Amino acid sequence: MTSRTLRKRLHHGDVDGKKNEHLETSGSDDLNEPLLGNYYSDTHAEGSSLEETCDDERRKEYLHWTLLFSQLIAQWARWLVVPVLHLTSNVKLLNCLKKVAIFIGQANIVLGSGSLIGQLLTFPSTTQNGQSTKLLAPPLSPLQEARLRKLRQRLEVPFDGSRVEHQDALLQLWRLAYPDKELPPLKSELWKQMGWQGSDPSTDFRGGGFISLENLIFFAQQYPESFQRLLHKQDGTRAEWEYPFAVAGINISFVLAHMLDLQSAEPASLAGIRFLELLQEDEMAFDNLYCVAFQMMDAQWLAKRASYMEFNDVLKSTRSQLERELALEDVSSVKDLPAYNMLRR
Known part of the structure; x- marks a missing residue:
């Protein structure tokens, strides 16, 4: 990640683009992958x-x-x-x-x-x-197997900007984020105000796939107050160089899938095994856990007084905190996680 990829966002809530200050550069090194850098290196x-x-x-x-x-x-x-x-x-x-x-x-x-x-x-x-x-994970119930199989199928779907249903989902996200604003074209500078890296959001999905867009939509529908507060950066004293909201959401989907070993034949981590228990209780456990992780990430961001270049460090801290909470003995559903209490409907 180089300074050429930075964009300065002072007012994410202003989607008219008139009051926003941008510092942008173009080039072959624009971010098409999640902002993970050498996260796994x-x-x-x-x-x-x-x-x-x-x-x-x-x-x-x-x-x-x-x-x-x-x-x-x-x-x-x-x-x-x-x-x-x-x-x-x-x-x-x-x-x-x-x-x-x-x-x-x-x-x-x-x-x-x-x-x-x-x-x-x-x-x-x-x-x-x-x-x-x-x-070693314990044997799965038929219900767990069915829900895990469905979740893995969702993870395998890449975002395809040429598919009408994917275009419609992207526009649905805009409606949920800005209900009083006119829908922009699929390629527009206005998308940057939501925290996409460029005027074409489809270029930011490589690391997250279509499920990351589904996660954002689920967040906006189920926890609209928390979604709006994070989108418009309403909590705490914010950094001058803020994390881009939409791309941060893609990162969280990406990290969550890896943390839970969802792309392995069987989860080999405690977090992954505990997640299977949550899946027994809630078919949408991954999506609900995503919302908790997003809220947790923003809280970590504020606590660390972080700025754009520290985004990866915040992600790592968020993952560690989430793993600790998943390991708690009394957690049998996402709502039992201490951090769930931060979410607002």
Whole structure:
């Protein structure tokens, strides 16, 4: 991401384009991908110092030994804690032992709705490089399988600006965002006021697909007050260089799908496994979780007093917070997440 891609947006709510100040450049490096930069890259940035490289090696070595030690503790937990979990009927003791197992052994226990202790998942296992862990998801119910299959089908649909239904969806988003404004053409400078990178919104969907547009529409329909407040940047003291609303929404869809392992045969992360439980309770769990994540991202943005170039850092913080909330023991639906309370209808 270079400074050539920046656009200065002082008043997102002014869709007439008369009061907005823009600093734009054109060129081959315009953003057609989500604003993730090197979000999933582990490589060093060009020009990294020798000291930074050494620090990174020390962190890797520390992580390696930490994981080895945690595996020993996890094995101990399997031998000692797990049998007690199956034998005791004391609820307080169960909760205490489960927390101990999760904390010291990295043993992940996901509560099911059909029994007191739910189903015990496998303990994390390290790969040959000692840096990754994997969990096994419990068997899915027919309802979960059907809903997960439908969600994955949605994820596979790219945005196609030549399809009438995709054009109609884009115009529907405009109506929801600006009900008192006239519909613009599909290619118009007015689209930039919603936070698209250029005059043609279709060029911004490569990383998110059609589902990211569906997510934005769902947000506007189900939580219109929160949608409008975020669109018009009404909360808190805003940065001079704000994140573009629409493209931020595409990013959130993109990050959420990766975080939940939705493009894998089976989720291997705790967040992905917990999401399957939410899907059992709510067919639109992904869309509702998207709305929570968007609101959470804006709150992180304000708390960090972030500006445009710090967008990726805010995304990472948002993902971490969402993973922590999904790991909470009492969460059985999206509405149980603490951050859900920030949403306004």
